[in-house]
Amino acid sequence: MRQLLLLCASMASFSCLNIHTVIAASKIQLAQKLNCNNAQTQLEINRCAQLSYQNADQKLNKLYQQLLPKLSRSRKQKLIAAQSAWIQFRDASCEFEKSEYEGGTIAPSIYLGCLEKNTKQRTQELQGYLQADL
Known part of the structure; x- marks a missing residue:
């Protein structure tokens, strides 16, 4: 039961984030790691x-x-x-x-x-x- 409550709490906090912020952050992270020579x-x-x-x-x-x-x-x-x-x-x-x-x-x-x-x-x-x- 406790794990379910923790999961729900983490999902609720994630849903508060702006999806565009999450997408932008992932694009920035990919761009920083992208090495087209390798x-x-x-x-x-x-x-x-x-x-x-x-x-x-x-x-x-x-x-x-x-x-x-x-x-x-x-x-x-x-x-x-x-x-x-x-x-x-x-x-x-x-x-x-x-x-x-x-x-x-x-x-x-x-x-x-x-x-x-x-x-x-x-x-x-x-x-x-x-x-x-x-």
Whole structure:
């Protein structure tokens, strides 16, 4: 009976905590422990893959925003259409690549790695456009 009362008391004190505070604290703890050069668990590998892809995506978007104002109206519209089609293709292609591992814990890192690889390739293409005589 005493153990049940202790359990209820601890649950009551936990329920008083703001769930966002608990989530934020766990994210901070994960970020502090995360070493992408030596990820030990699949969760860490997936999180590192996510961070790596986000970094590549930020570089792509920055370059894209630098390129757009340098183009004529007609070419700008064509690049916007091409970029939209490329994003759809990239995402569908990476979904296909991930499908081999569907349901497995490695599937997210396969998908994110594919996104990163394709995003870096597209960044190089846009860099070439930016450096070319427009």
